[in-house]
Amino acid sequence: MPTEIKCPKCEIWNKDSDYCSNCKHPLSPEIIENNRELEREARRTSILPSRTEIFLKNRKGSRYFLLRLIYQILYTIAFIFIAIASFFAYLTATPNG
Numbered sequence: 001m002p003t004e005i006k007c008p009k010c011e012i013w014n015k016d017s018d019y020c021s022n023c024k025h026p027l028s029p030e031i032i033e034n035n036r037e038l039e040r041e042a043r044r045t046s047i048l049p050s051r052t053e054i055f056l057k058n059r060k061g062s063r064y065f066l067l068r069l070i071y072q073i074l075y076t077i078a079f080i081f082i083a084i085a086s087f088f089a090y091l092t093a094t095p096n097g
């Protein structure tokens with residue numbers, strides 16, 4: 001049983017063919033998926049970071065971690081300060097305090 005597949009690129013009907021007879025665009029879903037996978041693989045290998053890039057990234061990561069730590073400490077101090085301040089505010093606000 002022959003199957004007709006319409007080319008998504010040039011919209012020509014192709015009979016039992018994996019590629020378009022007009023523009024050679026792949027029509028088989030397996031080939032399209034395969035090509036997509038190959039493209040993905042190529043992109044992955046091309047953006048693979050080099051050793052120095054990994055080193056720099058790790059350094060940046062540790063610097064970020066240090067900043068996070070400082071931020072966390074400051075945040076904790078501020079939180080405690082506000083807690084104490086609100087406690088004193090509460091004390092002065094109460095009539096019998």
Ligand SMILES: [Zn+2]
Pocket residue numbers: 007008009010011012020021022023024025
């Ligand atoms: Zn085509």
